[in-house]
Amino acid sequence: MNDNATEIENGFHISKLFQAQYGLIWVTLIMMAVFAIASPTFRTPGNLLEILRQSGLLAIMVIGLTWIAATGEIDVSYGDIAAFTGVMTAVFLKAGLSWPVTFVLAVGLGSIFGVFSGILVVYFKFPALIATLAVGSGLAKSIARWVSGGAVIHISNPPGVVYQIVYGTFYGIPILFIITLAIYLICREFQDKTTLGQHLYALGENRQATQEAGINERRILMSLYVFSALLASIAGVLLTAMVASGNPNIGGSFFLDGLTVVFLGAMIIKAGQPNVIGTLIGVIILSILGNGLTLMGEYFFVGNIVKGILLVFGVVVVMLARKRNQVEGKFVVA
Amino acid sequence: MNDKKGMIFSDTFKPIIIFIMMIVLMFILFSFFEYDKGFLTSRNMRMLFTHMSISAITALGLTYVIAVGHFDMSFYLVGCLAAMTTSYLNKTDLMMNSFMLGNIHAFVIPAVFAGIAVGCLWGLISGIAVGIYKLDDMVTTIGTGFIAFGMAYFYTKGSFIYDNFLSSGITEINDAKWFTIPFPIILMVGLYCISFFILSRSKYGRCFYATGSNKVAAVFSGVRVKTYIIVAFIICAGFTSLAAIMTTAAQGVGNVKASLNFLMPAYAAVYIGIAVFKKPTVIGTFFGALFSAIMLNGFTLMALPFYLGDLIIAAAMIIAIIASKIDWASIKRKKSVPAPTIHAN
Numbered sequence: 265m266n267d268n269a270t271e272i273e274n275g276f277h278i279s280k281l282f283q284a285q286y287g288l289i290w291v292t293l294i295m296m297a298v299f300a301i302a303s304p305t306f307r308t309p310g311n312l313l314e315i316l317r318q319s320g321l322l323a324i325m326v327i328g329l330t331w332i333a334a335t336g337e338i339d340v341s342y343g344d345i346a347a348f349t350g351v352m353t354a355v356f357l358k359a360g361l362s363w364p365v366t367f368v369l370a371v372g373l374g375s376i377f378g379v380f381s382g383i384l385v386v387y388f389k390f391p392a393l394i395a396t397l398a399v400g401s402g403l404a405k406s407i408a409r410w411v412s413g414g415a416v417i418h419i420s421n422p423p424g425v426v427y428q429i430v431y432g433t434f435y436g437i438p439i440l441f442i443i444t445l446a447i448y449l450i451c452r453e454f455q456d457k458t459t460l461g462q463h464l465y466a467l468g469e470n471r472q473a474t475q476e477a478g479i480n481e482r483r484i485l486m487s488l489y490v491f492s493a494l495l496a497s498i499a500g501v502l503l504t505a506m507v508a509s510g511n512p513n514i515g516g517s518f519f520l521d522g523l524t525v526v527f528l529g530a531m532i533i534k535a536g537q538p539n540v541i542g543t544l545i546g547v548i549i550l551s552i553l554g555n556g557l558t559l560m561g562e563y564f565f566v567g568n569i570v571k572g573i574l575l576v577f578g579v580v581v582v583m584l585a586r587k588r589n590q591v592e593g594k595f596v597v598a
Numbered sequence: 599m600n601d602k603k604g605m606i607f608s609d610t611f612k613p614i615i616i617f618i619m620m621i622v623l624m625f626i627l628f629s630f631f632e633y634d635k636g637f638l639t640s641r642n643m644r645m646l647f648t649h650m651s652i653s654a655i656t657a658l659g660l661t662y663v664i665a666v667g668h669f670d671m672s673f674y675l676v677g678c679l680a681a682m683t684t685s686y687l688n689k690t691d692l693m694m695n696s697f698m699l700g701n702i703h704a705f706v707i708p709a710v711f712a713g714i715a716v717g718c719l720w721g722l723i724s725g726i727a728v729g730i731y732k733l734d735d736m737v738t739t740i741g742t743g744f745i746a747f748g749m750a751y752f753y754t755k756g757s758f759i760y761d762n763f764l765s766s767g768i769t770e771i772n773d774a775k776w777f778t779i780p781f782p783i784i785l786m787v788g789l790y791c792i793s794f795f796i797l798s799r800s801k802y803g804r805c806f807y808a809t810g811s812n813k814v815a816a817v818f819s820g821v822r823v824k825t826y827i828i829v830a831f832i833i834c835a836g837f838t839s840l841a842a843i844m845t846t847a848a849q850g851v852g853n854v855k856a857s858l859n860f861l862m863p864a865y866a867a868v869y870i871g872i873a874v875f876k877k878p879t880v881i882g883t884f885f886g887a888l889f890s891a892i893m894l895n896g897f898t899l900m901a902l903p904f905y906l907g908d909l910i911i912a913a914a915m916i917i918a919i920i921a922s923k924i925d926w927a928s929i930k931r932k933k934s935v936p937a938p939t940i941h942a943n
Contacts, residue, residue: 338736384916388923393669393736394869394915402862402912409905520744527737563755569748575741579733 288531292549299556306559309436317431317438319551321506323544324444325499326522327451328378328492333526333538335467335485337392341381341400342496342522343515348408349374349500354417354510363426371497377404378493382486400515408512417510430506440502444544451540460484465537524571525550527578536585550574616874617885621892628896637899644780648772650891651786652841652848656860657867657883658793659837662830664868664878665797667810668728668735672743673864676720676835677842677857679750684713684843685852686753688768689761702767710771710843717839720746721832729827750854759852771847782844789837794880806830807877838864862908866890866915873915873922890914 300307325342332339349370356366377399384395421427432439455461463484466474475481504510528549529542550571557567628637636642656673663670687693687709696705724742728735753759763769774781797803808816809826816823842857849856870889871882890911897910 384920388920390919391669393671394865394919397862397865398912398916402908402915406905406907406909406912410903410909414903414905520740523737523740563751565748565751565756567748568744568751572741572743572745572748575744576727576733576738579737579741580731583731583733 288528288549289545292545292552295549295556296552299552299560303556303559306556311555311559313433313436313438315551315555316441316548318555319547320438320440320444321499321502322518322521322525322550323547324447324502325496325518326526326543326547327447327540328488328495329522330526330529330538330540330543331455331464332392332488332492333530334464335488336471337385337485337488339381339396339489339492340393340519340523341377341396341404342492343518344400344404344408345374345377345493345496345515346500346503346518347512347515348377348404349497350504350514351408351412351417351510351512353501353504354419355411357419358417363423367501370501371494374497374500375490375494378490378496381493382489385489386482386486405512405515412510412512414512416512419504419508419510421508422505426505430502448540448544455540464488468537520568520571520575521550524575524578527575527582531578531581536582614881614885617882617889621885621889624889624892624896628892628899631900637896642895642899644778644783646891646895647783647786648780648848649895650887651782652844653860653863653867653891654786654884654887655789655841655844656838656857656864657887658789658880659834660864660868661793661797661871661878661880661883662806663834664872665806665810666827666830667813668827668830670724670739670831670834671736671861672720672724672739672746673834673838674857674860675743675747675750676717677838677860678854679720679746680713680717680839681842681846681856682750682753682759682852682854683716684709684768685759685763685846687712688763688766688852689759693762693766702770706766706768706770709768710840713843714836714839717842718832718836721835722828724835725828725831728831729824754852754854756854763850763852769847769850771844773847785840785844790880790884797880810878859908863887863890863911866911869915870918873918876922 305311325346329339329342352370352373353366356369357363361369380403381395381399384390384399385392422430428439429443430440434442455464463474463479466477466479467481467484471481503514525546526538526543527546529540529544529546530536530538532542532545533539534542553570554567557570558564625638656677660670660673688706693703693705693709696703698704699707720742724739727733727738727742770781772780772782776784797806805816805821805826808819808821809823813823838857838860841860845856846852867886867890868878868883870886871884872878874885875882893910893914894907897906898904
């Protein structure tokens with residue numbers, strides 16, 4: 265992939281826009297054109313900005329998953345941790361705490377789940393899927409249901425500043441999206457410009473080699489799981505602020521979306537590897553898709569099918585890219 | 599180890615004894631605390647095993663996939679499609695016009711098998727994707743699973759199917775009894791016996807485990823690795839479809855979300871089994887499912903809310919795996935030995 269990156273820097277050529285790693289962007293443009301022709305509501309500026317605002321929440325939730333997937337592990341607990349934090353936020357606000365205190369407490373509690381799954385994966389060598397499944401849909405979801413009594417907790421609308429963060433606009437652009445973009449740009453700098461960021465991809469390429477090169481694999485994985493839970497928790501607080509309620513069962517609805525955007529994103533920029541900018545584009549693509557299908561009057565389960573197909577498609581492209589990157593002449597099992 | 603003379607218990611029996619001790623302990627605890635609530639009555643035991651049969655059959659299918667060294671995240675979603683297919687066929691006129699076999703309509707049988715066949719088809723698709731095209735198992739099966747789940751909505755756009763459930767005799771899958779033993783229990787025991795002979799007592803079982811432990815070595819030993827992976831995924835999807843249809847029969851309503859909560863109990867049963875037996879086995883899965891079923895039943899009698907079920911099962915699984923990973927001997931010697939990994943991918 266580094267070769268590709270340098271090629272692009274060396275000189276711009278029209279033919280490069282038709283390379284595989286930009287294929288998804290073309291698909292998106294065609295999709296947008298179709299929706300814009302089919303639905304007059306879709307092409308209004310208000311709707312397009314609403315798409316950006318809606319994508320912010322999922323985008324924040326899956327940064328951690330992006331990097332965990334880049335190291336070759338998996339995390340399926342983000343949705344349920346977000347739901348847990350959302351419920352805790354609602355509970356704390358009902359108890360009369362202020363928004364800043366609630367934010368710190370809820371995010372702190374949510375991050376504990378990340379510490380827990382990190383310990384299980386890193387020190388007890390659980391398969392990552394089993395550990396995050398047990399922590400997410402086992403512990404986080406059940407505790408959230410326990411705390412809320414299995415029901416949705418409604419709260420009053422958030423005060424001015426918090427309301428501005430989730431619903432406000434700055435020169436027409438949603439503030440939530442600006443915040444998301446800022447987080448993503450920082451994460452991109454971290455991913456591409458620091459040694460630690462390169463270690464993530466090294467872990468994904470070859471565990472054994474990374475370990476022998478003296479990279480502390482345990483510390484990286486541990487901090488990644490905590491980071492993932494932290495950002496999922498922040499998204500959970502924002503979710504509660506947005507819909508003015510804490511719902512313990514909402515985690516499942518982010519499950520497919522999160523994985524789809526990460527593996528769609530892996531098709532862009534760095535061919536075959538999950539990366540933050542790709543994930544952001546993936547989130548926007550999925551928001552466009554959901555919005556367009558809804559406006560065209562399709563049932564929501566059509567969206568499920570399309571997302572499932574996109575996810576499989578993303579995995580196929582990722583696998584093809586990895587195969588191409590591998591050293592030739594290696595023995596491949598039948 | 600085993601080669602010592604005078605050793606009474608071989609490695610095969612030690613885990614079984616651990617399990618039986620755990621389960622007897624649970625029984626004693628629950629019978630002591632809940633004697634007045636009727637834990638040890640034959641009615642409650644029948645209920646316990648009937649409830650257990652659904653999660654146990656799902657977990658048994660999953661055991662095959664784990665044995666070939668893969669994960670399946672699609673089975674619980676595929677089950678929804680299978681259950682809806684059977685419910686939809688149950689609704690058709692063909693059902694009520696078919697002749698009677700005892701107190702059920704004959705068309706129930708093809709309807710059930712059609713549901714299982716649809717599930718197996720999805721298992722085949724996942725199996726081909728993972729086995730032949732070598733796609734990442736977790737993410738691919740999540741994709742194929744959600745495609746199936748989306749398809750399940752097509753029959754009724756998500757609403758329940760009540761038609762013909764009381765008259766067609768499909769509920770007999772759950773209600774029928776044979777010498778006072780409910781049919782689900784007979785089905786479960788039968789499938790476990792067959793699977794035990796396949797996985798633990800036949801050369802095919804060896805091939806499943808060989809595929810799981812080292813694919814390259816298995817290929818060179820003449821094992822048809824791709825076939826075994828595909829078959830494992832088909833069995834997993836088929837068994838889950840059967841369990842989902844059993845749930846539908848028990849509820850007496852065609853529900854799109856019939857098997858949506860199968861994920862956690864199935865993985866817990868298999869991994870509690872692995873924690874004790876150190877590899878995915880039929881007996882281990884059975885005891886894992888029995889263990890979770892006893893706990894769920896006991897805690898339900900204590901009037902704990904239903905949503906704590908997943909919490910209890912997840913906690914039991916985490917504790918079981920952690921306990922199996924701690925090398926007790928090395929703690930005594932104050933010497934750190936790297937914990938063995940149970941998964942050889």
